[in-house]
Amino acid sequence: MADPDTPALRCTGLVRRFGATTAVDGVDLTVPRGSLTALLGPSGCGKTTVLRMVAGLLTPDAGVIEIDGRVVNDAHVATPPEERNVGMVFQDYALFPHLSVVRNVAYGLTHLPRSQRLRRATEVLDLVGLAELADRFPTAMSGGQQQRVALARALAPEPDLVLLDEPFSNLDASLRAEVREEVRAILHAADQTAVFVTHDQEEALSLADRVAVMQGGRIHQLADPQTLYTDPATRFVAEFVGEADLLPGRRAGTYLVDSPIGRLATARPVEADDVTVVLRPESLTLRRQSDGHGVVTGISYFGHDQLVQVALDDGLLLRARRGPRLDLRRAERVHVAVNGPVLTFPGTPTWPEEAPLAGTTHA
Ligand SMILES: Nc1ncnc2c1ncn2[C@@H]1O[C@H](COP(=O)(O)OP(=O)(O)OP(=O)(O)O)[C@@H](O)[C@H]1O
Ligand SMILES: [Mg+2]
Numbered sequence: 001m002a003d004p005d006t007p008a009l010r011c012t013g014l015v016r017r018f019g020a021t022t023a024v025d026g027v028d029l030t031v032p033r034g035s036l037t038a039l040l041g042p043s044g045c046g047k048t049t050v051l052r053m054v055a056g057l058l059t060p061d062a063g064v065i066e067i068d069g070r071v072v073n074d075a076h077v078a079t080p081p082e083e084r085n086v087g088m089v090f091q092d093y094a095l096f097p098h099l100s101v102v103r104n105v106a107y108g109l110t111h112l113p114r115s116q117r118l119r120r121a122t123e124v125l126d127l128v129g130l131a132e133l134a135d136r137f138p139t140a141m142s143g144g145q146q147q148r149v150a151l152a153r154a155l156a157p158e159p160d161l162v163l164l165d166e167p168f169s170n171l172d173a174s175l176r177a178e179v180r181e182e183v184r185a186i187l188h189a190a191d192q193t194a195v196f197v198t199h200d201q202e203e204a205l206s207l208a209d210r211v212a213v214m215q216g217g218r219i220h221q222l223a224d225p226q227t228l229y230t231d232p233a234t235r236f237v238a239e240f241v242g243e244a245d246l247l248p249g250r251r252a253g254t255y256l257v258d259s260p261i262g263r264l265a266t267a268r269p270v271e272a273d274d275v276t277v278v279l280r281p282e283s284l285t286l287r288r289q290s291d292g293h294g295v296v297t298g299i300s301y302f303g304h305d306q307l308v309q310v311a312l313d314d315g316l317l318l319r320a321r322r323g324p325r326l327d328l329r330r331a332e333r334v335h336v337a338v339n340g341p342v343l344t345f346p347g348t349p350t351w352p353e354e355a356p357l358a359g360t361t362h363a
Contacts, residue, residue: 006069008033008161008193009054014063016049023049025217027063031161031195031210036187037222038204039197041214042240047197050214051163054195055088056081068160087154089164093146095138095153101125102134105152124152128186143171144179151183155190162187164196168203180207201241205229213237231267235345238278245318246349249277257344260312261293265341272346281307284320285337286328292335294318296328310334 009031016024024046031037039047052058054065056072056079065073067086072079095104106121125131128148138146147167154162167183168176184207187194198204204211205225212222213236221233232238239246249257251270256263259277286296286308297317298309308320308328318336328334 003069004033006033007031007066008035008068009195010064010066011050011054012064012066014050014053014065015061016046016053016058017061022217024053024060027214027217027219029212029219029222031193033193034191035193035209036184036207037195038208038211039195039214040199040201040204040211040241042199045214046217047199047214048165051088051165051195051197054161055086055163056084085157085160087157087159087162089147089150089154089162089167091166091169093138093150093170095146095149097137097139100135100137101130101141101149104138104149105156108153108157111157120156121152124156125149127155127190128152129182142175144175144182147171147179148182148186151186155186155192160193162192162194164194166197166199168198168200176203183207205241211241213240215240232278232343235276235278235347238343238345243281243319244278245281245316246351247277247279247316247318248348249275249344251275255341257342260314260316261318261336261338264338266344267341268344270344274348275344275346276349278343278345279318279338281319281321283339283342284318285339286310286320286322286334287337288328288332289335290333292333294334294336296330296332296334299326299328299330301326310336312336 007030011027011029014024014027027050039050041047053060059078060073064071067084071077072084102118102121102125105124106117109117109120112120122134125134128151130148138149168180171179210222210224211228213220215236220237221228228237228241232241238244247259249259251273252258252263254269255266257266257270257275257277294310294312296308297311300307303324305324306322308322310318
């Protein structure tokens with residue numbers, strides 16, 4: 001058994017190309033034992049490709065993969081999937097429809113004597129709360145139940161690592177939040193190290209201990225959810241994680257920037273003369289004022305709060321999150337104030353229409 005500080009997974013300099021597309025472009029990823037890590041990023045950024053390489057279903061073009069301190073991929077080694085001790089849960093669950101639930105779970109337990117397979121399968125079904133449904137067939141189960149069977153099947157061989165690719169995407173919104181919590185509790189109860197892939201930032205932030213934000217085959221930042229949100233390493237992370245609006249800014253001091261809504265304090269030293277200011281809706285305060293910065297152009301009311309859209313005089317749009325009281329109306333002029341320091345990134349802002357996200361195809 002390896003040193004307890006040895007990470008469950010360590011990827012170093014992982015690269016994978018498909019023709020002219022570099023799907024994974026130098027990924028470094030360390031997953032501590034017993035933790036839940038999310039790979040978060042837009043469609044096509046390389047998340048599934050990373051998981052498939054870790055599982056051994058795809059060979060890297062370069063880089064090293066270590067599972068529990070053992071090299072399973074480098075220039076000389078390529079351990080086959082069945083010898084990696086990794087469990088995988090696929091998006092479509094991939095259950096065998098002609099096998100009962102307990103037999104689905106027992107299926108991969110070939111290392112155990114036959115007599116022990118059913119016992120272990122029953123034990124894991126108990127862990128996922130499905131002991132009573134052991135003799136059902138998967139087709140006679142709800143999506144959430146099938147999800148738990150797939151998870152039980154992955155956990156049964158006591159893998160060093162479980163990989164889950166978009167595990168909640170087949171569930172409807174009302175069920176998703178519930179199943180997420182169940183899955184987290186099950187992984188935690190089993191003290192299981194896991195990596196899951198998602199393009200849903202809320203899912204990543206609410207479930208994972210650590211989140212790796214990917215774009216265009218690279219990891220922008222690997223951090224705990226709060227650090228990602230409050231101290232994003234790149235503008236992409238700032239925009240992809242949470243809601244953000246952008247304004248152009250001009251350096252006015254080490255921690256000061258001039259913007260269309262006035263001079264603002266910055267959280268970090270301003271890195272360039274021209275910067276992009278990132279504003280979170282919850283950090284803005286609006287006040288009715290005849291010579292204010294802009295005009296209210298829309299209000300989305302949610303009950304517990306509301307999102308008020310303001311068009312500044314140069315056409316730029318900001319969103320402010322406010323409490324439930326509807327005291328502003330469309331077309332009213334407002335003053336915009338920012339609570340607390342803002343984030344800035346070098347360079348003038350570009351908006352998605354001008355700068356499509358990389359990753360779909362890039363040379
Ligand atoms: N077998 C393949 N052949 C050719 N291109 C591939 C193959 N698999 C993936 N790609 C390309 O590699 C890139 C990354 O794909 P990948 O499936 O890893 O993305 P993803 O982040 O999982 O996206 P999604 O959220 O849509 O599942 C994409 O541009 C994709 O088209
Ligand atoms: Mg994918």
